[in-house]
Amino acid sequence: MFIATNPATGEELHRYPLNDNATLSKKIDQAAETFKSWRKTTFEERSALLRKVARFMRDDEERLARLMTDEMGKPIVEARGEVQKAAWCAEHYAEKGAEYLAPVTLPSDATHSYVQHLPLGPVLGILPWNAPFWLAFRFCAPAIMAGNTCLMKHDPHVPACAEAIAEVFERVGAPAGLMQNLRINNEQVETVLKHDAVQAVSLTGSSAAGSAVASLAASQIKPAVLELGGSDPSLVFSDADLDEAAKTLALSRIINAGQSCIAAKRIIVEAPVYESFIEKFYAHLSALKMGDPADETTQVGPIAREDLRDGLHRQVTTTVKQGGRCLLGGEMPEGPGYYYPVTLLVDVTPEMQVSCEETFGPIAVVMKAESVEHSLEIANDTIYGLAASVWTADVALAERMSRDIEAGQVAINGIVKTDPRLPSGGVKRSGYGRELGPHGIMEFVNAQQVWIGPKVGT
Template sequence: MYIATNPATGIELHRYEVLDSDSLEQCLNRAAETFADWRKTGFAERALLLNQVAGLMRRDEERLARLMTDEMGKPIKEARAEVQKAASCAEHYAEHGAGYLAPQSLPSDATHSYVQHLPLGPILGILPWNAPFWLAFRFCAPAIMAGNTCLMKHDSHVPACGEAIADLFVQVGAPAGLMQNIRIKNEQVQQVLEHDAVQGVSLTGSSSAGSQVASLAAKQIKPAVLELGGSDPSLVLTDADLDAAAEALALSRIINAGQSCIAAKRIIVEEPVYADFIGKFHQHLASLKMGDPAEESTQVGPIARADLREGLHRQVSMTVEQGGRCLLGGEMPAGPGFFYPVTLLVDVTPQMQVACEETFGPIAVVMKAESAEQALAIANDTAYGLASSIWSADVARAERMARDIEAGQVTINGLVKTDPRLPSGGIKRSGYGRELGPHGILEFVNVQQVWIGPKKA
């Protein structure tokens, strides 16, 4: 059963039945049947469909945004922005997909030799609850533009979002098996990956979930893209613009109530500006308004689930016991819903709980470094390697440091974010493969070599 609970009230909203094995088999066969025709379509036809879906999303922004606000607590302004960002992803691949997948001539001993990029088949997308629309289109837009079909297993806590995403394709007249929402239990993922029709899997989620799915995919010799957890470092160096850094890092930390893989998780500040930065950072965090995510003025909504809030509070409490100082928040609020206050922890060391584990909530962690070299060492002292940022007036030095940061994404003097134009993904326990940009669309294609004779003398 997929059950949605409003995290602002703790009251159940609705529930949906999961598919049984026979119904799931029908979905898998439908995806395969549709692929047989969809793979033969041209880029213009695929682009037209993606643009139609994007246009429908933009027109229906308010209804779609409210689904996210109700089911997972995203503040309504952020939810509207997410709908628009998802639409932009569809539009980006509609415009650029053909160019990304254009054949490439490669000189050899052939009269002519080249590679072409052909679709693989039905692709499974396993998605989390924290960005229901954006992550769905990050998965499906490039896959569909490449000529594949999509099977979307969305998180069980956002079932109405999953239904709405699939229905967008129905409304624009897409083939029945092009983008299907399959409500299945985690145990049924094996049935999907073992099906002969399914040719790959993309998962966004925890490292433990990624490990399990990667193992299943490897057993079937099927490609996988994994975007997993992060403990993302942000390095604030002595010559940084502290006002700009404090403002941007406060925003990074509380977007979606801090429930983002690429949010700033460990802010590592050089000692000469440590106290000044904390003062400015504290001021930004303290001014934020937590409340009902449906209200226009709300900046920080609830945590998505009660168990996640309990886990956050455990991390904060243990860190304080270990010697970290809590300058803001840190107390479990009374009342309905799963709210947790914006919390600022300082004097955190690498051995403390919030530095060792991923924090998925509005918890800001500030650590001190004696030098830029030590800041870099602290940044890399993690099992994760998703995203990072460097703040410094010396951009050339920051670029040199970027080469030594163990992360798939480095932002210099700006907000870490995902962009349809740029590849995104991690290393180490943050996963492998890339989504978005020209690299993302190439993850689920057959890079086919074509050699045309006769052989040149």
């Protein structure tokens, strides 16, 4: 049984029964059957469907946004933005998918030789709760545009969001079986991945979940894309625009109450501007309004689950015991809901808890670096490698340094974000493969070589 709880109140919202094995088998078979015809559709037909999906979502923005606010506590203003971003993703692949997948001519000894990009079949997407619509479309839009069908295993804490995503496709007349929601537990994931019809898997989640799914996919010789956790560094050098850096990094840290894989997790500030940056950063963080996510003025909503909030508080209290200074927040609030205050920890060193672990909440961590080189050393001192940012007036330096930063994406003098036009993904324990952009749509296709004779010169 999937049980959704309102994190703003702690009260149960609704329950959804799991799919039994017979229902699950029927859905997989339907995805396989639909693939037979969907793979033969033109790019124009696929594009038209994705555009219909995007229009429907934009028209139904308020209802879809409220589902996120209710089930996982996303502030309503952010939730509306997420619906729009998911629609944008569908529109982007509708516009660019054919171009991304166009055949590529390669010279050889053939009269003509080229590579064409063909769909694989049903693809399983395993998704987390923190961005229910965006992450679903990041997975399904390129896969569908490439000619695949999709099976979505969403997080059990956002069951109404998952139902709504699948329903969008039904409402615009998509073929039955093109995009289906699977209400299954983790044990049933193995059944899906081992099914002969299912050809690949995409997972966004924890490193532990990624390791388990990757092992299972490898045992079946099926490709996987993994977007996992991060302890993302932001490097602030002494020549940076501190006002802009402080403002942008405060926003990066508290979007979705800090529950984002690519949020600024470790802010590494060069010693000459360390105290000045903290003063400016504190001013932005302390001005944020925490409260009911349904309130239009709320900037920081609740943590999605009680156990996650408990984990955050453990990280904070342990770090303070280890010598970190808490300048803001850090106290477990009383009252209903799973709220946790915006918290600022400074004088953090690499061995402290909030530096060693991913912090999935509104906890801002500031560390001091003695030099540019020391900043890079601290930035790479992590098992993760998802995203990073560099703040400096010397853009050429930042570009050179990006080659040495162990991360899948680097933003220079700007916020780290995901964009349908650009590839996203990590290295090290943050996963492998890419989503979005031209690289993302290539993950689940057969890059088939075609050689046409006679051989040149014969």
